[in-house]
Amino acid sequence: MVYTEQLIEQLRERARTVRVRIIEMIFTAKSGHPGGSLSATDIMAALYFHVMKHKPDDPKWEDRDRFVLSKGHAAPALYACLAEAGYFPVEELKTFRKLGSMLQGHPDMRKTPGVEASTGSEGQGLSMGVGMALAAKLDRKLTTTYVLLGDGECDCGQIWEAAMSASFFKLDNLVAIVDRNKLQLDGPTEQIMSIEPLIDKWKAFGWHALEIDGHDFKEILGAFENASQTKGRSTVIIAHTLKGKGVSFMEGAVAFHGKAPNKEQHAQAMKELGVGADGK
């Protein structure tokens, strides 16, 4: 599949806007998880602005594809995508983490239009994705369920229980993406609890496994295309990413797993993301 430069450029611009929103949200809330939101941004932008079938003006549309943010702490990235897609006004993003907000610290499917699953306790989203994919099979719906996993989350046993069952039920309508940013809260994944060889583990569990650069839109789109053509088994895309991608001092910095930027850092981040004095 050839992707036009125009499409790639559109997605890059969408992703840039999403990154700006993420920084704004976390700065305004004075808390949140920038690192893992920024590493997942390009993958989510590709899904929300090109790959998935969905209707922001009809969030419960039966034939929509599903997206489960298993790494729920990347909620800012999800909310920014949903707002940009039109599920709710961008203005709402200012209420992130505030009392009475529809935008909880971690995704709440009962409060936020477009959120498909309540997540936040690591390790549970893939099981929910298996349930959604099974339901689609039962209903003979040609929908795809996408589950975004953190790499730290792959420490959880439940992920592998779910991986085993997806394979057993031959869920070719289920696609998992591992945001392989190589850092978890306490430090590098390979120093805290090694998950390598990660691709071999997924293959051993019966999955069709791909490895891509999670910031290269051609590779991201190509992988989703590849997944859609794979029959009889689930696909996992191990997306190599950079934690904090797009903001120099957050890139590869464990410190920004769950910390908000201060005023100076916020200004620096906006500058790096190409935000002018007009705020765009």
Next chain:
Amino acid sequence: MASSRWKMVSQRDAYAETLVALGAERKDVVVLSADLSSSVRTSVFADHFPERHFNIGIAEQNMMGIAAGLAASGKTVFASTFAIFGTGRVYDQVRQSIAYPRMKVNIVVTHAGITVGGDGATHQMIEDIALMRGLPNMTVIVPVDAYETKKAIRAAVSYDGPTYIRLGRSEVPLVTQENDPFEIGKAATMVDGKDVTLVGTGIMVAKCIEASDELRKHGVEARVINMSTIKPLDVKTLVKAARETGGVVTAEEHSVSVGMGSAVALALGENVHVPMRRVGIEDTFGESGESEELMEKYGLTVESIVDAAHDVLRRKGR
């Protein structure tokens, strides 16, 4: 386990029968098992509707997550295993994936309590009511017998939100009639009385009825309440009974420190001051043995209830 006055019927079989009926009536009913389908009888549903039964293997956490995903896609889900594996082992999954987003998942467990018998303490779940009643959005039901099991399962299907339904392993006394009404959150008065109230749940309701017979021999008219919904608790019926009889005894096959009795004590404590006693398993794990022997050893007897009632009656007089 009970005197010969009771007809003994399996709740598990009643559950299976109801599931099959529901499966035929409703296409949205999906059932999940975790390598115990023959024990919890979901295998019967699987025989009738193989495409709507999924055996997840010994992976209860995954089962609860899959249940949530199915429910998020509009299915009415039953997830079944033993009480021990359907609560403590999966507490976080039930909390995060099911209770918090209010998924329509019915967790129907069997082999609850000490009457599991020979398997011993590792399989005797005596704190599940505590875990489940502490969860916001969760409804906790302990059907008293086979008839009530059928009604509770049907009520759960038309109920908006998750339920926890606690069944036993053994056959249990049939204490209700087929046509008795059942409503989630409504306690039933099984025996009228004015001197003391015996509140039972599960198999202890039959013991309470037997205890009321014993007490009658001593001129004591005990009221017996079947508290089959632990949450939401029928505080109105409880307070009324406490006011009218002046004393309350609770009886449950569960840890006495964190179960139905403590829920009742809390509710009464805030509403009416009457002497009270709780019968149940003390703060201890069980052990292997025959169900009857275990009931005897751990104080789940008619005698314990009668003694507790006499104690309450004495304190009432003060």
